[in-house]
Amino acid sequence: MKMSVDGQRTGLQWNPSEQLEDLDLADDLPLISGTHTHIQRKATRSHEHSQQIGLRRNVGKTKVMRLNTKTHQPITIEEQSLEDVVKFIYLGSNISTGGGADKDVELCISKARHAFKTHRPVWLSSQLSRNTKIRIFNTNVKSVLLYGCETWKTTKSIIHKLQVFISNCLRYILRIWWPNKISNVDLWRRMNKEQIHIEIKSRKWGWLGHTLRRDPRNIARQALDYNPQGKRKPRRPKSNWRRSTLDELS
Structure with a gap:
């Protein structure tokens, strides 16, 4: 090169x-x-x-x-x-023309779901303690789910998808199946877990500190101050749009 x-x-x-x-x-x-x-x-x-x-x-x-x-x-x-x-995979992340992290999150959930199903004998085992199962879940499933989350632009929709997946997995590990019910708050308290958006924020702060300690010539370090080329097209003011629309109707 x-x-x-x-x-x-x-x-x-x-x-x-x-x-x-x-x-x-x-x-x-x-x-x-x-x-x-x-x-x-x-x-x-x-x-x-x-x-x-x-x-x-x-x-x-x-x-x-x-x-x-x-x-x-x-x-x-x-x-x-x-x-x-319109999209491709680079270093395990989904890069798309639309930007955002929705496609990347969907890919991570799909991979994590496969990893969870692969360990089904572990979740149903009566010889392993709950703490052991949670440790296996964190290392083999949750790590796949949150791969690259430090650079995600998280939205309410993304957080909801991640939290629903984790809650379903924890219910399966605890064998809380229908018609038995338990609230998410009680579930997280019983498993000693924080809500997913708190963990993602913690990882982002850790990644940011690690990146800021890099050499100023490092690409990841320079990306924090990168100013893209070009200019955005100016948005048309809503007032003008409404006025022109009324003029056309009249």
């Missing part, structure tokens, strides 16, 4: 003196650019340099996601057009 972007300025203006060209981890390589010309040039150069050292990019697994762009010209590698997508 250093050879591919050396001498080029084809990324996003990250700070006054640097541009963000790509994010790399193992074989996951997202290229970032602000124009179609730049991303095409970067994709071609990275593909050519990869071939020089014996690597070949899988065109079928390479995707393109566009954000706030007017052009729909395809990105090509070896005359093959790359598929346009």
